[in-house]
Amino acid sequence: MKYYDKLIFEISKPGRKGYTLPANGYGRGLAELPEGLRRGEPLGLPEVSEPDVVRHYTNLSQMNFGVDTGFYPLGSCTMKYNPKINEEVAAMPGFIGLHPLQDGADGAKAVIEGLDKALAEITGMAKFTFEPCAGAHGELTGLMIMRSYHMRRGDTARTKVIVPDSAHGTNPASAAVCGLEVVEVKSNAAGLVDVEDLKPLLGSDIAGIMMTNPNTLGLFEKEIAEIASLVHGCGGLLYYDGANMNPLLGVVRPGDMGFDIMHLNLHKTFSTPHGGGGPRSGPVGVAAHLADLLPTIKVSGFHGNFGVMLRAYAYILMLGRQNVALAGKYATLSANYIKESLKDCYKLPIPSVCKHEFVFDGLVNDGSGPEREGATTLDVAKRLLDFGFHAPTIYFPLLFHQALMIEPTETESLETIDAFIGVMREIAAEAAADPAMLKAAPHCAPIRRPDETTAARQPILKYQP
Ligand SMILES: *Cc1c(COP(=O)(O)O)cnc(C)c1O
Numbered sequence: 001m002k003y004y005d006k007l008i009f010e011i012s013k014p015g016r017k018g019y020t021l022p023a024n025g026y027g028r029g030l031a032e033l034p035e036g037l038r039r040g041e042p043l044g045l046p047e048v049s050e051p052d053v054v055r056h057y058t059n060l061s062q063m064n065f066g067v068d069t070g071f072y073p074l075g076s077c078t079m080k081y082n083p084k085i086n087e088e089v090a091a092m093p094g095f096i097g098l099h100p101l102q103d104g105a106d107g108a109k110a111v112i113e114g115l116d117k118a119l120a121e122i123t124g125m126a127k128f129t130f131e132p133c134a135g136a137h138g139e140l141t142g143l144m145i146m147r148s149y150h151m152r153r154g155d156t157a158r159t160k161v162i163v164p165d166s167a168h169g170t171n172p173a174s175a176a177v178c179g180l181e182v183v184e185v186k187s188n189a190a191g192l193v194d195v196e197d198l199k200p201l202l203g204s205d206i207a208g209i210m211m212t213n214p215n216t217l218g219l220f221e222k223e224i225a226e227i228a229s230l231v232h233g234c235g236g237l238l239y240y241d242g243a244n245m246n247p248l249l250g251v252v253r254p255g256d257m258g259f260d261i262m263h264l265n266l267h268k269t270f271s272t273p274h275g276g277g278g279p280r281s282g283p284v285g286v287a288a289h290l291a292d293l294l295p296t297i298k299v300s301g302f303h304g305n306f307g308v309m310l311r312a313y314a315y316i317l318m319l320g321r322q323n324v325a326l327a328g329k330y331a332t333l334s335a336n337y338i339k340e341s342l343k344d345c346y347k348l349p350i351p352s353v354c355k356h357e358f359v360f361d362g363l364v365n366d367g368s369g370p371e372r373e374g375a376t377t378l379d380v381a382k383r384l385l386d387f388g389f390h391a392p393t394i395y396f397p398l399l400f401h402q403a404l405m406i407e408p409t410e411t412e413s414l415e416t417i418d419a420f421i422g423v424m425r426e427i428a429a430e431a432a433a434d435p436a437m438l439k440a441a442p443h444c445a446p447i448r449r450p451d452e453t454t455a456a457r458q459p460i461l462k463y464q465p
Pocket of ligand 1: 076077134135136137168170212241243244265280282
């Protein structure tokens with residue numbers, strides 16, 4: 001163990017300080033604080049020098065994994081490289097010094113209007129609201145718009161929303177929070193919405209359907225035109241979960257597929273670093289016939305997460321029409337290249353051409369080792385960390401038991417992708433030759449295998465001496 005792997009509390013020495021204050025200062029000292037305002041007992045902070053503090057935080061930062069430190073193929077999360085110019089734009093003093101109530105912030109208004117126009121062109125929607133502060137928040141906002149649309153027409157019996165079984169978990173959750181009842185529609189063997197299963201669900205109680213296209217398996221819903229006409233035919237609306245717009249950029253638009261309402265995750269598709277839960281922005285776009293409903297739905301104070309909007313606008317302007325359109329094609333090419341290069345060692349439950357991501361279902365048991373079947377997706381994910389790659393999304397979607405969901409994005413070079421493929425093949429070989437070693441991975445990470453259930457259910461977030 002390296003000395004600075006110790007906790008800062010463990011290197012604490014009673015009486016050591018990271019600062020000095022003169023005994024007779026010029027200002028008003030502690031002794032002059034009224035008795036009642038003073039702390040009775042010391043705070044229990046570690047007592048260390050200033051360099052110790054600096055090293056503590058710097059070393060902590062280096063234990064982190066980010067898209068700036070390595071390949072991060074986290075399916076459904078679009079961990080792509082975020083150009084640094086976005087950060088410079090978001091940090092411009094003229095922007096960060098603004099108050100949302102300030103008069104005459106014409107530059108900021110122009111950014112919002114410019115972004116609105118660009119996104120409308122990219123998605124085929126008429127207008128966006130930027131208030132929602134995350135993808136799930138956008139879903140809730142979109143469903144509120146859907147409900148308002150029916151209410152306005154006096155169509156109050158529409159209380160159900162259809163969600164495919166492959167949907168992202170936030171979809172049914174948002175519907176429930178919005179007070180709508182969720183009805184599940186099944187996927188067929190090809191991983192697409194089963195139109196025959198959908199038909200009997202449609203009726204005068206259906207508010208609409210929530211879909212992702214390409215869906216969470218990375219597959220394009222080829223029947224979308226028929227689905228749109230069926231849902232519209234029963235009086236429902238189509239909601240598009242556009243969290244992962246990457247593969248569609250410049251290829252096809254949700255508005256042209258028949259969707260009425262959608263959200264985008266600016267932090268995924270339009271480039272904002274978003275690890276650890278933030279910062280986010282989930283603008284909601286609507287077709288022209290719903291545009292007048294937008295101002296009636298208020299879901300946040302002021303204008304939304306402006307910093308993320310700035311990054312998205314800088315990103316779109318920097319790429320321009322031509323390169324925005326290439327992003328979708330490269331993301332699709334990268335994913336298919338990895339899928340085809342690994343499908344002899346990892347089970348590929350749905351073999352068709354994918355879009356930006358795809359799902360393996362654990363290792364292929366090729367008979368080369370009796371225990372190979374025993375090596376799980378969790379073991380593969382943990383072992384990847386030893387090679388400096390972040391794990392893909394695992395055990396999601398829930399349609400497969402050993403799901404490994406890989407999304408390389410358009411920003412990785414062929415060399416990086418080949419290196420990842422090489423490591424995945426090596427791990428598959430290790431699973432046959434030495435499964436016990438694989439089960440003990442990671443061997444090089446600061447933490448090995450925590451009890452993930454307890455860590456999630458009873459997190460201990462404070463140092464307890
Ligand atoms: C990430 C994601 C969401 C949720 O977005 P948040 O910003 O995390 O709330 C919704 N749907 C899909 C398909 C996603 O990938």
